[in-house]
Structures are given as structure tokens and as C-alpha cells.
């Protein structure tokens with residue numbers, strides 16, 4: 001018997017899908033039969049081409065998640081093209097640019113920008129998709145935080161605090177949207193090798209590697225299975241949960 005793919009006929013928006021982890025999520029959704037909205041502040045031709053190469057449909061939308069009007073327009077375009085929105089992966093973040101800085105030296109303007117993108121951006125995108133999800137009485141939101149929100153990390157207080165807010169927001173939102181059939185969960189990745197992290201100190205990378213139960217580099221693909229599960233009906237009774245995916249370093 002042929003079972004349909006996990007996300008057959010569904011539409012999933014992935015923010016920050018141009019590169020890295022977001023690109024892996026977009027490809028994973030495509031492989032499971034979803035129409036994929038490839039949303040990013042920058043161009044995402046590579047992701048769109050890769051999604052289409054799987055036979056799935058892709059729609060590129062330029063979005064700045066920190067701008068409410070821009071996220072609303074993203075949802076409008078998604079519905080105009082695919083008629084529905086079933087999933088949202090809040091992956092975009094101010095991350096690559098974050099510099100290791102003693103907390104007393106953090107530039108307040110950078111602190112504010114991180115919160116605008118990483119916290120307000122998640123809120124904006126959730127608000128933008130809610131009308132479509134409420135209408136169909138179903139939907140799944142998957143937020144991407146970080147294991148540093150659970151374990152701490154010196155030199156990144158602004159980023160750590162923003163991802164901590166994402167963990168808390170996920171729980172608050174789950175309690176609020178459950179009545180509409182919508183679930184909301186959060187993945188906390190460990191240190192993943194992407195273009196954003198390749199230049200982080202080597203000692204750092206090695207210390208993460210040594211501390212893991214599964215002692216190897218973490219790749220974007222390592223996060224995809226968990227996201228697909230949370231987006232799909234397999235997780236139909238799972239909401240408000242934090243799933244740490246880091247090879248067994250932090251056991252939360």
C-alpha cells in the first residue's frame with residue numbers, strides 16, 4: 001500500500017529559506033509533497049530551483065520578518081498562489097552578523113535589531129498566517145530557537161535572550177491557538193555548520209563536538225526530520241514543546 005507523503009497537498013512557509021538550515025527545511029518539505037513558500041529578505045534562487053527540481057511547487061516571497069506589513073503581504077501571496085497555509089517555519093534570524101561581545105559592551109542598537117528580527121519577527125509571521133489557519137481550523141507553527149537559550153553561552157546575551165523569548169513565546173502561543181486547531185512547537189538546534197557559523201572559533205566547534213553523545217558535526221539536514229514530524233499530522237497531539245536537536249549534548 002502506498003502511503004501519501006507527510007505533507008501531501010499542504011502549503012508551508014519557511015522564512016530565512018535562502019540558505020543554511022532554512023534551505024534544508026524547504027527541501028525537506030518539498031520532498032514530503034508540500035508547496036513551499038521560500039521567504040527571505042535576500043534572493044533565494046538556489047532554494048527555489050532545488051525545490052522545483054524535486055517536482056514540488058515553490059513560491060519565492062521577499063520578506064523582512066521584522067516588518068509587520070511585509071509579513072502580511074507574504075501570507076497574502078502564499079494564499080493567492082496556493083489557496084491555503086498549513087505550516088509556518090519561523091527560521092529567519094539575525095544570527096550570522098552576531099559578534100561575540102561582553103554583555104556590558106553590546107551596542108543597544110544591535111540589541112534592538114536582534115529583538116526586532118528574532119522575537120517580533122516570529123510574532124509578526126504568526127499573526128500573518130493565523131487567519132488562514134483559523135479558517136481551516138488547522139495548522140502547525142515550528143519556531144527555531146537555539147540550544148543556547150537552554151544552556152547559556154557567554155558573549156551572546158542579546159542572541160541568547162532573543163531565543164529564550166522564542167521558547168517562551170512558543171508555549172504562550174500554543175495555549176492561545178490550540179482552540180483553533182493550531183499547534184506551535186520549537187526546535188532548539190545545537191551548533192550547526194552553515195555559512196553563518198563556519199568562521200566561529202575552531203575551539204568552540206571542537207568543544208561542542210566533544211560534549212555530544214553523537215560525536216560528529218551537526219548539519220542542517222539533522223534538523224529536518226524533527227521539523228517534518230512537528231509540521232505533520234504525526235504530531236497532531238503535540239503542542240508547546242521544545243525539542244533539542246543537538247546530538248545529545250544538552251539533555252533537556
Ligand SMILES: NC(=O)c1ccc[n+]([C@@H]2O[C@H](COP(=O)([O-])OP(=O)(O)OC[C@H]3O[C@@H](n4cnc5c(N)ncnc54)[C@H](O)[C@@H]3O)[C@@H](O)[C@H]2O)c1
Pocket residue numbers: 015016017018019020021022039040041042063064065066090091092093094095096117121144145146147188189190191192193194195196197
Ligand atoms: N547554525 C547554527 O549553529 C544555529 C544554531 C542554533 C540555532 N540556529 C538558528 O537557525 C536559524 C538558521 O540559521 P542558519 O545558520 O541557517 O543562518 P543563516 O544566516 O545561514 O540563515 C538565516 C537566513 O535568514 C534570512 N534573514 C535574516 N534576517 C531576515 C529578515 N529580517 N527577514 C527575512 N529573512 C531574514 C537570511 O537572509 C538567511 O537566509 C536561525 O534562526 C538561527 O538562529 C542556528
